[in-house]
Amino acid sequence: MIGQFFRLTGRGLGDILIHPWAHLLTLVAVAMVSLLAGFVLLGLHNVNMQLMKSRGEVQFQIYWKTDTDPKIIESQWEAVGSMDHLVDIKGFTPQDALLELADTLGEAGDFGWLKETNPLPFSALASFAVPPSSQQEGWAAGILTKLKSMPGVEKVNYSPLQEDLAHGWKLISKAVIWPVIGFLGLVVAMVVGNTMRLSLLTRNDEIEILALVGAKPWFIRWPLITGGMALGLTGSMAGLGLLKLAQNTLADILNIPPLFIHINFMPMEYCIALVGGITLVAIVSSWVAVR
Amino acid sequence: MVELKHLSYNFGSHWALKDINLSVGKGEFLFLTGHSGAGKTTLLRLLYGALPVSRGRATVAGFDLHRLKRRYVPQLRRRVGVVFQDFKILPRRTVFDNVAMALEVRGMARSPLERRVRAIIRAMGLETKSYTQCERLSGGEQQRVAIARSMVSNPELILADEPTGNLDFGLTMHLMKIFKQFHTYGTSVIMATHSREVLEAVPEARVLHLENGRIHDLNKPDDTEDDIEEFE
Structure with a gap:
């Protein structure tokens, strides 16, 4: 029984060579479908990466009360400087802030007359870059609360635009992306399935003859399934290889001002899902084709 | 080996076989003759389970084809050898x-x-x-x-559907010798043919003539001479 199982498996693989052209064309078709599906997944992955990356970048503008002791403020700058995921902190004394303002306004910004009665408070600009793995629900609000709770801090401003954009993307992901991936899967399944079934038409005679001599359904199907599995696996891996080649070539095509986007390859789980999905479709269509 | 009782088969409104009664014993050699479309191939296909028996009874090598479930068809076919005109x-x-x-x-x-x-x-x-x-x-x-x-x-039974139809006289005679040789070992043979040479190669065989789905036994004296003449 086991010997027969291995013999039939070997026959299924060897039979690919009996109709080499038909199977080569099937292989190419499967590889092309894998490549196209891979491009869609690669695009989604990179858009997601860009948004998740910008989602983690937030700047907070912190203002202290005018009567706060400068020594306390300096110690708080240090405390903020040691917070997790902080990228940069710039502290501004009232004088620094006045000079910055003057620089920004250019010739019109002569604030020499305000030197003695400077109304600007101590402030700081803290930039954070939180990686996607640490972006739990409400992470930006958590930092905001922490900064606001510091003694002497009067107010903290931050732009929630990127956060909102990323939150919006997350909602879109849930509502649209999965249906899109589902549709893509359906298209891939139909194309690969029909291609496999067409390739098995060349073996209808064999199926008929095996049935005539008394072969049981599994004896007929198993070599066809192993052949289909080999074609699906090889084709999808070839498609993935071509995708990697394309990604290597196009990796820095968008890495120019103002985009600075490096195109990354898909993570391993995407690759496994693509290869596994296409191989599974090939197996199922080989099974169905003999019915 | 083969028992058919009131076997009929239709393709839509066309009755390919009508009320066939037939018994073929172990080791018997039987020819089925008749014009194209007479029902020879349909009868053979019923016997090896390629068509379902829906009307009448048919028993082949101990299998009741009327009740035979699809999963047991391979077992029937392992006991029946089939030869076709186009070799397959x-x-x-x-x-x-x-x-x-x-x-x-x-x-x-x-x-x-x-x-x-x-x-x-x-x-x-x-x-x-x-x-x-x-x-x-x-x-x-x-x-x-x-x-x-x-x-x-x-196999206990060989069904041959015009096995020499594409071959010349010499090859036909050679193949008939092979069939006869296996027949002498006790294998039953049912062979559909158009060829008089094939019939003459096995003179001891029984000959049945199919016409419009009905069967006539040419070896029986009560079958009309007209049937034989028409076939000839």
Whole structure:
């Protein structure tokens, strides 16, 4: 029984060579479908990466009360400087802030007359870059609360635009992306399935003859399934290889001002899902084709 | 070996077989004659389970075809060898592979399988072509491969549908000798044919004439002379 199982498996693989052209064309078709599906997944992955990356970048503008002791403020700058995921902190004394303002306004910004009665408070600009793995629900609000709770801090401003954009993307992901991936899967399944079934038409005679001599359904199907599995696996891996080649070539095509986007390859789980999905479709269509 | 009682079969409104009653004993040689469309192939297809028996009763090699479930059809076919006019062999496989197929489906071990396949290939005079792809063989050689495949498993019954239809006289006579040889070992044979030479090659065989789906036994004296003349 086991010997027969291995013999039939070997026959299924060897039979690919009996109709080499038909199977080569099937292989190419499967590889092309894998490549196209891979491009869609690669695009989604990179858009997601860009948004998740910008989602983690937030700047907070912190203002202290005018009567706060400068020594306390300096110690708080240090405390903020040691917070997790902080990228940069710039502290501004009232004088620094006045000079910055003057620089920004250019010739019109002569604030020499305000030197003695400077109304600007101590402030700081803290930039954070939180990686996607640490972006739990409400992470930006958590930092905001922490900064606001510091003694002497009067107010903290931050732009929630990127956060909102990323939150919006997350909602879109849930509502649209999965249906899109589902549709893509359906298209891939139909194309690969029909291609496999067409390739098995060349073996209808064999199926008929095996049935005539008394072969049981599994004896007929198993070599066809192993052949289909080999074609699906090889084709999808070839498609993935071509995708990697394309990604290597196009990796820095968008890495120019103002985009600075490096195109990354898909993570391993995407690759496994693509290869596994296409191989599974090939197996199922080989099974169905003999019915 | 074969028992048919009131067997009828229709394709839509056309009745291909009408109320067939027939009994074929073990070791009997039977010819089915009749014009194209008379129902010969339909009858043979019913006998090896390619068509379902829906009206009447049919028993073949102990299998009640009326009640035979689909999953048991392979078991019926392992006891019945089938030969066709168009050979139905796999052209890109070797002679050995084509013949061995009938034993592989039974799960026979490799060593006895090889012995048996080589023996039947030798009996068919094809030993020098064992590993030749069948598409490179002549028509007569291909038909011998098909006959070898149908006989390698020692079936109780051989159904042959115009097996010499594509062959010349010399090859026809050669193949009929092979059929007769297996028949002498006790195998029942039911052969559909148009050919008078084939009928004459087995004079002891029973001859049934099919016409418009009805059967006439040409060996029985009560069948009309008209039937015989019409066939001739």
